[in-house]
Amino acid sequence: MNHELAGKAVGILKDLVAFEVLGGQSNLSILDYIIAFLNDHNVEYHLVPNQDLTKASLHCRIGPAVDGGLILSGHTDVVPVSGQDWKSDPFLLTEKDGLLYGRGSCDMKGFLACCLASVEILQASPLKRPVYFAFSYDEEIGCLAGTALATAIRSYYTEKPEFAIIGEPSMMQPITGQKGICVLQTTVTGSAGHSSRIRQEVSAIHVAARLITWLEDKMDRMIADGHIDDRFFPPHSSMHVGKVSGGIAPNVIADKCTFFWDVRIIPADDVYSILGEFNTYCQDLEAELKLRFDGASIVTSEDHPPVPPLGTNSDSDIVPLIQKISGHHVLGTVSYAAEAGQFAEQGFKTVICGPGDIAQAHRANEYISISQMDECLQMIGRLAAEFSH
Numbered sequence: 001m002n003h004e005l006a007g008k009a010v011g012i013l014k015d016l017v018a019f020e021v022l023g024g025q026s027n028l029s030i031l032d033y034i035i036a037f038l039n040d041h042n043v044e045y046h047l048v049p050n051q052d053l054t055k056a057s058l059h060c061r062i063g064p065a066v067d068g069g070l071i072l073s074g075h076t077d078v079v080p081v082s083g084q085d086w087k088s089d090p091f092l093l094t095e096k097d098g099l100l101y102g103r104g105s106c107d108m109k110g111f112l113a114c115c116l117a118s119v120e121i122l123q124a125s126p127l128k129r130p131v132y133f134a135f136s137y138d139e140e141i142g143c144l145a146g147t148a149l150a151t152a153i154r155s156y157y158t159e160k161p162e163f164a165i166i167g168e169p170s171m172m173q174p175i176t177g178q179k180g181i182c183v184l185q186t187t188v189t190g191s192a193g194h195s196s197r198i199r200q201e202v203s204a205i206h207v208a209a210r211l212i213t214w215l216e217d218k219m220d221r222m223i224a225d226g227h228i229d230d231r232f233f234p235p236h237s238s239m240h241v242g243k244v245s246g247g248i249a250p251n252v253i254a255d256k257c258t259f260f261w262d263v264r265i266i267p268a269d270d271v272y273s274i275l276g277e278f279n280t281y282c283q284d285l286e287a288e289l290k291l292r293f294d295g296a297s298i299v300t301s302e303d304h305p306p307v308p309p310l311g312t313n314s315d316s317d318i319v320p321l322i323q324k325i326s327g328h329h330v331l332g333t334v335s336y337a338a339e340a341g342q343f344a345e346q347g348f349k350t351v352i353c354g355p356g357d358i359a360q361a362h363r364a365n366e367y368i369s370i371s372q373m374d375e376c377l378q379m380i381g382r383l384a385a386e387f388s389h
């Protein structure tokens, strides 16, 4: 272990953890810290702000403006700590037995700290291809900034970056597959009445039940049609309803029913085609219900735009590169959502590979080990060496 470098990364991580920037909140405080760090090292950076300028992503390049570079990407926001039983101050990085405790230490400020700690090494290397940093916000509430950031990088630089590593916690294992996700809510409006009038009124609950059953049947039909990707478990796109609310009493027909659901999609499937088929079914059903009650309706809305899946093929050029620099050869898949698919959508050959265990993320006493930080620093060091010849 390079103790000086590791110490530097841990020091930066301590600074980063102290910024209590939750998903959804302004990230300008932590961004100012990163900007000051880059200014100190004479790295020119560019911001991709949100509409009301309360948040921004940042990207920068170290090395020559030539094609074939690699983007190191992470998010600056973290999940809340409320209701969690922390044994130390979650926003004060605390070391114990080689483990660094703090909110975001693992997901994913540890990776950001490794990137920043490596700036001098990257600058001192005779890079023939550039390395970029891409730091986003609001990842934890639906990957809201990833697409704009990846698009901005694609359009800002005259040269073409070729690769992207999303440093989400993977214990430094290269991850080439990730399911996409779309979160939705469907509201059925029917007509209230005495439960004996089931033939004259429209029960919103009964309609919702049909829609929910349709979703499950659709999932089964896709499986039967061979929509299978064995890299994942379950090896297919899944539809799941996690919350239903509606109705007031057993003898009253419900005039409203809302259910919340998600689609977790394998790379080969198209979320828009599933949603399109669902909407067609809803429209047909709505037309039928309106014959009985003119005010009947079925309305579905998305929580946020769908997060695309990642499906990097094993013959992609990034595979031998990430295997070489990470030192890990077995490729994996993950079921959590991340910005990887958004970078892949912009044409970058993308993998997830970062320090720490996802099992530590989002929970009380989140930690990252110093040895994982060291592995990540070594990866960036090997990247610098690889790009220098």
Ligand SMILES: [Zn+2]
Residues within 6 Å of the ligand: 075, 107, 108, 139, 168, 169
């Ligand atoms: Zn994360």
